[in-house]
Amino acid sequence: MKKLLLSSIAFVFLLTSCGSKTKGELTGVQGKKWYPEKPYGMELIPRGSFIMGKSEEDQAKLLNAPTKTVTVRSFYMDDTEITNSEYRQFVEWVKDSIVRTKLAILADELGIGPEEGGIGDYAFKDADTTRASVYDKYMLDNYSGMGETGYEGRALSKDEELVWNTSDYPDEYYTEIMDSIYLSEEESYNGQRTIDVKKLKFKYNWMDIEAAARASTKGNKSRKEFIRTEEVEIYPDTTVWIRDFSYSYNEPMHNDYFWHDAYSEYPVVGITWQQAKAFCNWRTKYKNDDNKSRGKQFVNQFRLPTEAEWEYAARGGIEGGTYPWGGPYVISDTGCFMANFKPQRGDYAADAALYTVEAKSYEPNDFNMYNMAGNVSEWTNSSYDPSAYDYVSTMNPNGGDQSNTRKVIRGGSWKDVAYFLQVSTRDYEYADSARSYIGFRTVQDYMGEEDSTQ
Template identity: 50%
Template sequence: MKKRFLILILACLIHSCSKNDRGELIGVKSNKFFSDKPHGMILVPSGSFTMGPSNPSAVLDQNPSLKTVSVKAFYMDETEITNSEYRQFVNWVRDSVVRTELAVAAYYKIGEDNSEDDPLWDFMPVYSRPSDGEEKSAYQLYLEENGLGELDIENKTTYRLNWDVKIPWERSDYLDANYAAVLEGGIGPDLLEDYEGFFTPADSTPNGLRAFKTKRIKYNYRDFDSKNNKWSTFKEIEVYPDTTVWYKDFSYSYNEPMHNDYFWHDAYAEYPVVGVSWEQAKAFAHWRTFYKNQHQRKSRKNIQLVSDYRLPTETEWEYAARGGLERAEYPWGGPYTYDDKGCFLANFKPERGDYIADQILYTAEAESYWPNDYGLYNMSGNVSEWTDSNYEKAANDFVAGLNPTIEGSEENQLKVVRGGSWKDVAHFLKVSTRDYENKAKKRSYIGFRTVQSYLGEDVGFQENPNKIF
């Protein structure tokens, strides 16, 4: 009898554990989500503001109309993207391109021999396949039955690159003659094609050192169009900044040192990157999302991926630039470009032809001058910044009042540029001044910063941990 009683109790416990919702609607169990602050970013709280100029001028202002709008919280880069940060992107793309070519060369040279003694073995494409004697999983059998899952060297989605092995760049460290042929160009003793190579000869570079062929550093990606529920075609973007902008933007002007040194020299590592188009800035944001999520997948199981990094909309940019100061003309609030000691508050051109009146001739370090009340540096001056929004002159008259923007189209190639730069007069530094540029253009005075949407409960201004009192 006692035994039956114990069995009955055990059965009740099992039943109660398997159906602990008691027939109630309790929702699906989920992990507690905490929004991690991205490195180098500042939280801009949700809020509303009056978009448009404080003192409209029909002559100077591109859009004198006013509109009250509301914006959801987001993270924004504390500074403009620097040369150092953009170099990380360029170097990753460079390494990816080289690893891909080495993987293809290794595949055709080694084939199915599985010769681990071959110098190119470590660069073989990586793909999932069962080991000898290992039983195939149900999914592997499904792939096999449908002609899927096999390595296709022409299709990069069927394999991964081996990032664990370092690329020997120095000629003295080359693995063998075949490896040298891939990097330097030409024909290797065991390779089937004549390789283009990745380096420009030393006698063709300004400093007399061999340099990587920048035209070969291309980032391939595609976007998902959520409105039409489809992927875009693959885009191939040359990511290296155009250093010739220092010549092109200023006729009859000696700017050769900036052309030669600005992007790659460590003296300018923390200066804002310039010479990048809107398309290159978009590619950077896509890579930043991919790079972070790649780390997320490797670090922990069941971890949620981060929201996309992207360019700010025009509205987000103006809202962030104001720093919570309604009707302010500049990020620092006042109507003047200098403080009570006569010191300029931003890097710009105070007078015609006088670039040095503010003590800085070209760009300044990205973390220069005082930040605004959100903690954001150089929202006015230094370099103008790309936004994600298309330019329409009368935008304020028809955009929505909630997170307004104007999306891109093939017909309109103009993108809104905000903030003014080191070569602009004070008018362009006003938080409401609108400017624009063709999205394919690259300038010595246009850079960018990225944003990331804040997920979860809205954060109001009083809760903003970044506010400077």
């Protein structure tokens, strides 16, 4: 019997060897053809070196940006700040997911499946065992009950549209779930009930690669020790329009700025650094979920730019420029202001804008980046240290100290004087702070040109 088994193995090995397409040559693993896509709404910033820091006069005498020649790799960057409309897509996705999860859990607890209709239409995908894949059944059998809630890993059903009109709710169980995500009657006024935005939380995991790499030489540690879990309330703080300015009437901006269609193309504000990071994680997941459904490879993560990447993109390839447009002046040769800021003491509207303007306003720089000066200041991934330029690397520099809660913001805003619009000016805000003048844009690492001949 043993001889027969060995003969069978030898015969199979012979067959696989004879059928080899490589003819025994070293050809590498034959993976899928990969054709990179230019991310929607982004521009390619080509790799290069530049003099980072204040080559012009340091009027504020901060001495926190001495000149230093550095090199950055190629990356894609949003050509505008993230808009209210784009951030609302994130909020709507989170709201949709939370409602579907609540519906699926209640349906599971009640033992109601799709065949019974009503809330059963929103049961977990694996509830319909006739349509569940082998993988779904395996996960249900082996991992059900694990995790914080016991429902982690179970796929939501998105075949049925959510019903928001109260007169069309399918049953009492559906009504119970929908009622739970709104503010109570006591907190409502004028007959309008609104979503309790504090319940809109996005939970995600990320791998602290830097900590893992530095710990790799200090003994064997489990991978899970470097997996971080974040849960973030993602709705913008609209009260910033009032809290940022004492003795000032800004209630209309508080009431309308984020949700009204009139402001859809304006930059989102009231976003903390943590919320901006959560948005980046969601955007990566959103794109990769779609790629997975179409059998395509995953894309690189979207993330906040490093301070060096931001300054390099803002300069637009102009080595010694004071502003993104290159020149030392904020007024063009036709007498027009080049950005949205506070040109004169108390006169916010001298540049034809009182608050923010649409994200795609004024002329872009030579990298086709809009509003790299003014409109809103922008979060970067880098932590703020006045002496950072003295010790950061000259290759892809980044002061990314996790324990430092002061995060670099760049570009100046609608309420700032011209000094803060300079491409080399550094400023900071605390990571948990939200302001009416701070927004963000995202970047993605570059991996190659798209093959237009395919």
